Amino acid sequence: MTGEIDPIKVMKQEVGKAAAALVKSGTIVGLGTGSTTAYAIEYLGNRLKSGELTDIQGIPTSFQAEVLAKKYGIPLTTLDAVDHIDIAIDGADEVDPQKNLIKGGGAAHTREKVVDALADQFIVVVDGNKLVDRLGSTFLLPVEVIPMAITPVMRAIEKLGGKPELRMGVKKAGPVITDQGNMVIDVKFDSIDNPAELEKTLNNIPGVLENGLFVGVADKVLIGEVKDGQPVVREM
Structure with missing residues (x-):
């Protein structure tokens, strides 16, 4: 039906928004790859447009992230031009209770690992079904x-x-x-x-x-879930 709200999509948007809200003015931001991170990039662009956020520079982890950043008006830089990354936002295919990840469903894990590991703070955005007790249980x-x-x-x-x-x-x-x-x-x-x-x-x-195991890299994991038809975001 047209006009019907997809709770999963809304939940991904909310997690992306929560991550984008953590970015401060004047910072260098690692821009991850994937559907949830795409919403974070969109909301960063919105914050820039509204003037709530100023003077950020993005470092994309993939061609997809680069295209989205340009679309939403986020100025880009490269690792050659900066000496640090303040914060990186990226998704994951699996997250275990120790915040270790499997990434690479979008085949961008090599560049993601370079950027995410350099960031002072690495924020992972996922939906609840990405949580596993042990890595490798659902994802190759x-x-x-x-x-x-x-x-x-x-x-x-x-x-x-x-x-x-x-x-x-x-x-x-x-x-x-x-x-x-x-x-x-x-x-x-x-x-x-x-x-x-x-x-x-x-x-x-x-x-x-490079492989898709990200061990000891994630600082904060934001999890989106749908409860009683409503999107909620919680921190692991």
Whole structure:
């Protein structure tokens, strides 16, 4: 029906708004990737337009974030031009009780990790169904790999007990290509007992650029939920 309010969409907007509200004037902001973060970027633009927020500069983590930032009038800068990032806002595909994350559903996790790890404060925006007791229970672990190394990397991952699969494009024949020109392997692990250890082990495989485990990076997790048909935002 037209005119019907989608509570999930409203909830994502509310979480995005809550994160955008934490940004102060005169700061450098990491702009994450994904549907919930897109609303945060939109609300940052609204705050700039209204004059409530002034003099911020954004550092996008993906082509998507860059396009949205330009659309909503957020001035952009680069890591070459700044010496710090005050705050980063980004989504996640899974969040465990220790605030460790799996990211990379949008294949932007390498740039996201660079930006989110540099930020003084990293705010994660998610909806309630992204919360898990253990990482890897609902979402495959993305690993970005340079194209020539795909086969040896997949073999190495199998030796670690993972089941790797090359991520294929949607509405594009062939594999997904990241903003860096690499490929993504999605890996199923039966259980990720030690995310910190696995993150290092995977990144030590020659040809792996970065994986989607974000351990000890998140400072604040804002969770959107729909209760009694109403969107609510709570902090983890």
